[in-house]
Amino acid sequence: MKEFSIVVNEKEHTVRVHEDTPLLWVLRDHLKLTGTKFGCGIAQCGACTVHIDGDAMRSCIYPISALGESKVTTIEGLSTKNDHPLQEAWVKHDVPQCGYCQSGQIMTAAAFLKESKNPSDSEIVEAMSGNICRCAAYLRIKEAVKTAAKS
Numbered sequence: 271m272k273e274f275s276i277v278v279n280e281k282e283h284t285v286r287v288h289e290d291t292p293l294l295w296v297l298r299d300h301l302k303l304t305g306t307k308f309g310c311g312i313a314q315c316g317a318c319t320v321h322i323d324g325d326a327m328r329s330c331i332y333p334i335s336a337l338g339e340s341k342v343t344t345i346e347g348l349s350t351k352n353d354h355p356l357q358e359a360w361v362k363h364d365v366p367q368c369g370y371c372q373s374g375q376i377m378t379a380a381a382f383l384k385e386s387k388n389p390s391d392s393e394i395v396e397a398m399s400g401n402i403c404r405c406a407a408y409l410r411i412k413e414a415v416k417t418a419a420k421s
């Protein structure tokens with residue numbers, strides 16, 4: 271066990287865990303930030319996506335010891351009032367079905383839209399293709415990303 275100081279959603283936390291503990295479990299079990307979900311645990315589904323220094327990363331395979339000084343943002347820290355353009359577009363398009371994959375979808379889309387201001391449909395589909403939705407809400411996800419990109 272080792273002590274790590276980490277910055278999550280602009281707040282500093284100290285946690286005592288094994289070096290190879292995935293960031294996902296630090297977020298969920300130690301910091302009680304349960305918006306980030308466990309799906310596959312092998313970087314295949316995207317349910318655990320968070321931002322590390324602004325880049326979308328899969329927290330299920332990201333060991334806490336690799337974080338260093340990097341800053342983490344989870345769905346809880348994406349906006350202060352749930353008013354990120356993607357969150358508003360998600361409501362407008364009534365995207366979620368069961369909801370399980372949704373925080374990962376939004377975090378992937380948020381990182382994508384920072385780099386791609388006016389994406390085409392195919393660019394959105396490509397960017398989101400690594401995030402699985404077992405409810406198959408893919409069309410609404412695409413429309414919501416388009417709406418957020420325009421706002």
Ligand code: FES
Nearest residue numbers: 309310311316330
């Ligand atoms: S739980 Fe991390 S990619 Fe599936």
Ligand code: FES
Nearest residue numbers: 368369403404405
């Ligand atoms: S909304 Fe159910 S898995 Fe995506």
